[in-house]
Amino acid sequence: MRQDEANADAWWDNLPPVRRVQVHHWITQRGKQPPEEVPGQLELVPVEDGREDEEMTKTNKDVAGVRTVAARPIGGVS
Secondary structure, eight states: OOHHHHHHHHHHHHSOHHHHHHHHHHHHTTTOOOSSOOTTOEEEEEEOTTOOOTTOOEEEEOTTSOOEEEEEEGGGOO
16 A cells, blocks of 8 residues: 555544534535535635724635635534
């Protein structure tokens, strides 16, 4: 087994069962909405450049500087 396959297996083995269901659904449904949200799951939301939102946990600006997105817990769960 290659190292990247071993890493993927270890990652999968450490996922909680509800997250495995989500990942499997996302793969088999080609990225459509998962059947349910998991508490603490993050969503990406677009924000205007320079805007600060205290609910946001992380911000990321693409290389071209065209769009800024932020990740925050779904439903405000932290």
